[in-house]
Amino acid sequence: MKLRGNTLVGGTLIGIVLLTAAVAAVWTPYNPLQVNLRARLKPPSDLYWLGTDEFGRDVLSRIMAGAGTSVLVALLTVTFAVVVGVILGVVAGYVRGWTDRILMAINDALLAFPGILLALGVMVVVGANKYGIVLALGLAYAPSVVRVVRGTVLSVREREYVEASRMIGNGEIYSMVRHVMPNCIAPIAVLSTSMFGWVLLSESALSFLGLGVPPPAPTWGNMLAASRPYMETATWLGIAPGLCIAFTLLGINLLGDSLRDRLDPRMAHA
Amino acid sequence: MLSYILRRLAFTIPTLLLVAIAVFTLVRLIPGDPVQLMLGDAADPAQVTEMRRALGLEEPLPVQFALWLGKVAVGDLGKSISNGLPVLPLMIERFQVSGLIVLLAVFFAALIAVPAGLLAAWRQNQPLDLAIVAGATMLLSIPTFWLGLLLLLLFGLKLGWLPVVGYVPFSENFGQALLYIVLPIVTLTMVEIGVMTRMSRAAAIDVLRLDYVTHARAKGLPERRVLMRHVLPNAFAPTWTLIGLILGHLLGGIAVLETVFTLPGLGRLLVDSIFARDYPVVQGCLLFTALIYVLVNLVVDLCYPLFDPRVQAE
């Protein structure tokens, strides 16, 4: 089965990230917060494998320390968005009528809201910490999930087998769980893995626009944003977190695909 | 059909009202004050109060809201606190820039991403698929500002083919305008290709498994015909929903791109106004983007049956 290969690669990549995060919790080559003004913007060397940043902090140590925070923030955000989004989306798409209209009115209002204002507002309430970001981004992404799920539900519920299920007297909730949910898995898997990437990056976009996680604590996103002024003179600053984000995403995507294939009932006999 | 459209339009009103209330409250909940920003580190308390009074910011919030809503109802969005300009014409001018870029970028992205996704799905788990997935993932993991700057440095500085800053409206000089707008569109297209490819690939994989595709193949239809006639239209449906989402969302999220390329667009106007606590402009922009968003999605929903014949527009 070719699928195995993808699962293996994806699993390995994610495994590395998680392992790094675990190791960083107990040990990093240097203290990731240790400023050393005599070793600023040093290129990679045998002392600093990935070089140092504009404050002379070791990039490798920061990448390692950032793994945990970045992945945790992304994971929490995506979970929040998906759980909230799926519930509301299925309800809206299946029940239709007034519930649908009200839910969609709120949903559209949220969707039309730019993330940055939401982020500013939420961070005032929750504080400018990682949970503030999770809540802000989660709220920003959940409506997209609602829309996609609702769209799928609308299209699936008309299919013959769902009609048939209803016709032979199965309850609405049963039909929903049995037939509609599995069909949502594919788009959700794709959307949530994409979202995982967006979260890792939105954080750097927020930093770029002047907001974000309290920056001395490293995350890949804010490392990437902070490296921009040195794009030409100290390229290593951006490449390291950029590649980490890319490989994590690739891993998540591959895993997400195989997860989907496993959960999708129609795959059983494929 | 017409009554459906009218009904949908009627339902946009509560959405817009919700946005209006939310924006109005949120923007005032955020600490900071336009007058303080104007006076900076030398703000004399009495002077702050006086200037806030002149701007109508000392009234109780419900009164401010009612006054504002009353004016909005007759099409008056007020004036910017930052520079005294009326909000509506300002927004429309800025929207022309953002709208054009977003529309073109999403169009080009779909043009590339949908076939790419289909191709990947068709060759699922084979090298071509892996290459396309990896490529899309790479695009997904590059931040807009990074990619934008890279292109700017390459084509603007190193090669000197394109101008690095500024904007010329199409009405003034078509050729010039094109030069200024190429890089932002390319950047945005590349970013969007990442998401869309993955979405259309997933949808196509789903469709490829359906019985009627198997039937079509069994009937001996050539593979190309199966893909074009049966898979593409059906796989396009979920992507189409996504396009609606992206179009709506991008208007708010395009600020980063406009900052990198120094474009006077709506996104930058919004972000600048949030940072300047320019309440009338923030409120106006959000109401406007909400309206655009709702309209775009109405169009998307209306077109949905075209791609997915199983759904009827009620």
Add this chain to the structure above:
Amino acid sequence: MPRRHALVAGIALGLTLAGLSPVDAQTGTIRLRLKNDIRSTDPGTNRDGGTDGVVQHMVEGLVAFREDTSVGPLLAERYDVSEDGKTYTFTLRPDIRFHNGAPLTAGDVVWSWRRYLDTATQWRCLPEFTGGLVKVDSIVARDDRTVVFTFDRPSALILATMARVDCGGSAITHRDSVGPDGKWRDPIGTGPFKMGEWRRGQYIELVRFDQYASRSEPRDGYTGAKKVMVDKARFLVIPDAAAAKAALVSGASDIDHDIEPEDFAELKARPSLKFETTTTMSMSTIIFQTRDKVMQDVRIRRALALALDTHEITDAVTAGTAKANNSVIPVSSPYYTKVQAAGYTRDLAAARKLLADAGYNGQPIKMLANKRFKSSFDVAVLAQAAAQQIGLKIDVEVLDWATQLDRYTKGDYQVQSFPYSARLDPALSYEMVTGPKATQPRKVWDNPEVEAILRQSMQIADRDKRQALFDTLHKRQIEELPLIMIYNEVQIAAMRKTLDGYKGWPTGQPRLWGVTLN
């Protein structure tokens, strides 16, 4: 060199006068980068630093700051102060014209000042002239060229306040600058440039004013000769630093008068560019809320001060361009002497002991910073790292500028890394930080004795006596530690080598007169 200079300038001028420059539509326009669009063209009202810089190219006041931050006459030929220091008589220079061709008269001065003193104008400096500094009793045009101001009390700072850049230099404008409805239209001033086109969010373009009556002295701050050697000045709005850098290197802009220190090293490698650095009077500080239950203990504040190596921090944050300064009095001020140069020296052992004495037991302290002024963030990170070495736990919280400013204005914080804008007189610098928190929560130094000394320094004009007062203030500032002053910002201007004659000065504002493009 100066002779070649003059020759080139002469040729350039000759060419433009002869109208031979259409080929050089490019070189006739100097393009300077602005970080944000300007807010309005109304001097001293709806404004910010960038707005002031543009508007001061078009309008002028009676007096203006010189390069050395003293005040000199601008539209005035001279001014006379009465014995009691309450009456100022300004004599206008003859032959000055507004951009619309009308001659400048004493009546215009009276009209402009009446407008400023009207609350509806919302002049930023109104509080200063309605009792804050002094109260204006009357402004009378004695004849066409003479205006007499009478104030309720004497003050050493009347002229300096009139000249304040953020007050719009109290510019005199023609009454047609305002429409019949009383609303500001376009500035009809007396400056060397007049209003051209303003494309919101993109650029504002000024055009040389050919009938400008220049002073004869050499260029000196905002006064002295203002010879314009270009046809137009275009202020390009480029918010993003990286885009601005690209614009400068590619030649889409000619000068960026305020680049980020971190870009300095990279741009220096470009052969097409040259640089000018100027020490401004803006301050980079760490301010304390002395009413906070942790920070009210001066020993904790001193511990932090002793943990910092301000020289090293300054070097790192400003790419080695600025000089550390622990005094509120700017290094470039004539009042900055040996006394002011005495500040804090790093002493970790003493710092640790102070913390122990204060009974500090690791409770985290929140330091606010922002990224709009990048030095604020950099200083915060470095201070946090330094504090860690003595066991003082600081959490940096990054806010958007408006939020931080709100917290500052309300006094709602423990510690902030805060940028203060430039004040050109030491008394004004101290005034910015000193005052009663009860009525003005933004003030960081609440001490009636200090206020009394400050008030004295505002009233007397004698230099030596003022110096003595400022010395006392400095010593008390180091002692009482309401804030840690770290350095005065250095402005790095980067420009293309084709541009000649640009010079920075302590206000940090750009000046495009006396500048040639080859």
